[in-house]
Amino acid sequence: MKLPTATPGIFLLTMTNRLLRSPLNFCLTLFCAGLIYLIIPPVLNWAVFEAVWHGTAEQCRQADGACWVFVGAKARFFVYGFYAPALQWRPTVAMTIMVALMSVSLLRRLWGPQLGLIWVLGVALAVWLSLGGWLLRPIPVEMVGGLPLTMMLAFITVPLGFPIGLLLALGRRSDSAWISWPCTFYVELFRGTPLIAVLFSASVMVPFFMPEGITPPKLMRACVAFVLIAAAYAAEAIRGGLQAVTPSQSEAGRALGLTSPQVIRLIVLPQALRHAIPGLVTITITFFKETSLVSVIGMSDLLRAVRVGAQDAQWLGFDIEGLVVAGAIYFVFCYVFSGIARKLEKR
Amino acid sequence: MKALVLLAFIIGVLAVAALVRESLARENLNLSFGFLLQPIGINISESLFPVNPTDPFVWLILAGLANTVRVSLVAGLFATLIGVVVGIARLSEHPLLKALTGIYIQIIRNTPLLLQLIFWYMLFLRLPTVRDAISFRNSIFLSQRGLQIPDIFWRGSSSVIVVAVVGAVAAFFALSFSRKSRVGRSSLWLRLVSALCVGVAVVCVGGGVGVTMPQKTVFNYRGGMTLTPEFMALMLAQGCYGGAFVAELVRGGLQGVPKGQWEAAQSLGISYFRMLRLVIIPQSLVTITPSLTTQYISIVKNSSLAIAVGFPDLFWALSSAINLTGHAIEGVTLITFLYLLPILLAGSVMSHFNARITARGQR
Numbered sequence: 001m002k003l004p005t006a007t008p009g010i011f012l013l014t015m016t017n018r019l020l021r022s023p024l025n026f027c028l029t030l031f032c033a034g035l036i037y038l039i040i041p042p043v044l045n046w047a048v049f050e051a052v053w054h055g056t057a058e059q060c061r062q063a064d065g066a067c068w069v070f071v072g073a074k075a076r077f078f079v080y081g082f083y084a085p086a087l088q089w090r091p092t093v094a095m096t097i098m099v100a101l102m103s104v105s106l107l108r109r110l111w112g113p114q115l116g117l118i119w120v121l122g123v124a125l126a127v128w129l130s131l132g133g134w135l136l137r138p139i140p141v142e143m144v145g146g147l148p149l150t151m152m153l154a155f156i157t158v159p160l161g162f163p164i165g166l167l168l169a170l171g172r173r174s175d176s177a178w179i180s181w182p183c184t185f186y187v188e189l190f191r192g193t194p195l196i197a198v199l200f201s202a203s204v205m206v207p208f209f210m211p212e213g214i215t216p217p218k219l220m221r222a223c224v225a226f227v228l229i230a231a232a233y234a235a236e237a238i239r240g241g242l243q244a245v246t247p248s249q250s251e252a253g254r255a256l257g258l259t260s261p262q263v264i265r266l267i268v269l270p271q272a273l274r275h276a277i278p279g280l281v282t283i284t285i286t287f288f289k290e291t292s293l294v295s296v297i298g299m300s301d302l303l304r305a306v307r308v309g310a311q312d313a314q315w316l317g318f319d320i321e322g323l324v325v326a327g328a329i330y331f332v333f334c335y336v337f338s339g340i341a342r343k344l345e346k347r
Numbered sequence: 348m349k350a351l352v353l354l355a356f357i358i359g360v361l362a363v364a365a366l367v368r369e370s371l372a373r374e375n376l377n378l379s380f381g382f383l384l385q386p387i388g389i390n391i392s393e394s395l396f397p398v399n400p401t402d403p404f405v406w407l408i409l410a411g412l413a414n415t416v417r418v419s420l421v422a423g424l425f426a427t428l429i430g431v432v433v434g435i436a437r438l439s440e441h442p443l444l445k446a447l448t449g450i451y452i453q454i455i456r457n458t459p460l461l462l463q464l465i466f467w468y469m470l471f472l473r474l475p476t477v478r479d480a481i482s483f484r485n486s487i488f489l490s491q492r493g494l495q496i497p498d499i500f501w502r503g504s505s506s507v508i509v510v511a512v513v514g515a516v517a518a519f520f521a522l523s524f525s526r527k528s529r530v531g532r533s534s535l536w537l538r539l540v541s542a543l544c545v546g547v548a549v550v551c552v553g554g555g556v557g558v559t560m561p562q563k564t565v566f567n568y569r570g571g572m573t574l575t576p577e578f579m580a581l582m583l584a585q586g587c588y589g590g591a592f593v594a595e596l597v598r599g600g601l602q603g604v605p606k607g608q609w610e611a612a613q614s615l616g617i618s619y620f621r622m623l624r625l626v627i628i629p630q631s632l633v634t635i636t637p638s639l640t641t642q643y644i645s646i647v648k649n650s651s652l653a654i655a656v657g658f659p660d661l662f663w664a665l666s667s668a669i670n671l672t673g674h675a676i677e678g679v680t681l682i683t684f685l686y687l688l689p690i691l692l693a694g695s696v697m698s699h700f701n702a703r704i705t706a707r708g709q710r
Binding site for chain 2: 015018019024025028029032033035036178179188192193194195197200201204205207208209210211289290292293295296303307319320323326327331334338
């Protein structure tokens, strides 16, 4: 509650009152103060005061604190992976495009079919920049790594899974059991199996489904797995959106003389998707975190780059600094975008 | 239209089947589950029961399943405890408490679980060696090898167990017929608890219940129960991660209870905690249980991350089987089946529980 004449003095008074109002509050204050005392000074000591900001690995090993020299030396590797240093402007531009795409999706004004078009163009541009092939020098797929890989995996697979998820959500509502049962089965299957199991299964089983001689690269297998899972999650989000549209809408459409597919396309879907977009944004943010799982099947995303960097003979033993940096990057991205998405949902 | 979809589906399935058959012929494999009876050939790093390299793969998978259940149960318990405490704390007006819990929840929710797991694991690997282990009263040791705690063992015969069960059942029914147990709805719990106490008492007295203390040898410990760093990292990471989500659920559920209920309960003059326990929490269970089920399900699913730290869980066992025998398709079918089954079971149990709660709430 904001008092009409809120000043710093009144704020302090209210806070102090709340901290000491009752015996319980007083004990809680002591407990929290104790917790802060136990946690903050050692962490600050490690991260700031005893940390080594400039110098060599030897100086780092002799100091007690964090070794931020390691982060500085390896920063390029964490962000870009094994990408050719001279061409690193390309993933940078690709990442900027993808962040811009994400920000643009949160503007309510642009919600509609044009958003889909913007995404398709933006993602195609980002992929062309990273992998090359037409006018730009092609890059082998194994070289793409680090933060661009994490972003691409999240931002390409979720939009690709969206149309499949749309079909699945519509199929679930179908009257015919031949269509609704497989759709339900698919969604429950991919939501019920652990992500890592699907990733692993895809990378192990895809060779069986390919004709002789074709072994798709790991990136493609991981993408296939993520698209399948994203379709299942998107189907659930869209189903929620579809349920939010009252049946009277489709009845009104039917009364106007529109056929069933037309009712869905012109009346139900636009409203349903508008309800579902916050859910889809949440899915993209969750997938951004879940892409870290590809480090388990050996792909070089941000998390794996951080761990591999700590295994460099010169910089052995500084894994925790790397993990903290990677965690900070994930945190910033997820916190900012999920905060905005939550504000969207409230409206 | 539907006929077209059906036709396309059938053609697709036939094409895929043809491709698969060709690939199998190429690799000289055949689709069969017989590989489950082949000897394993590798060792398992920790398990609830002994597994030899000569045992069949089924045994390895069972050991992995036991490990998954073990870690999921403990992590789920931990997550529920943390979640309930932090969720209720989030509702308080105490600014420090709200700030601290808020920071905890934001950090945990916005970083990947795998990263947190590896972070905890790295912390555990930095513990001192066995020689310089941190010890508490010389009976609990924390070191690189994990946490060593005293282990309870029981020396007795199966006849003691039979007597214990009979005694527990007898106590249960004896209390049912006693006129004095008119304590309302809690009489069922009272009877169950008394029966349990009787059973445990008979078991303790009938056999020899003893405690083994961990003894320090040169490189490791002897006796006692060991909680490996992998198990503890998995348990802590999942407990904290699940706890943050459960806390948000609990807070949302408690805030979903109508304001009028809070005010009416406050006007009764009972203490805050009694108000929570008797009025608010029972009503919030209606909204909390479905989401809580989803959380428990995701804890079970996320336990498969154990492969990243080397904890031998169900997924590790199945992927080892696939890698060692090459029967990928059967293995993958097993993975989906074995993970879906407990999840569907848990879901249906919880929805039954949920139905009972909603029915009660509508009285």
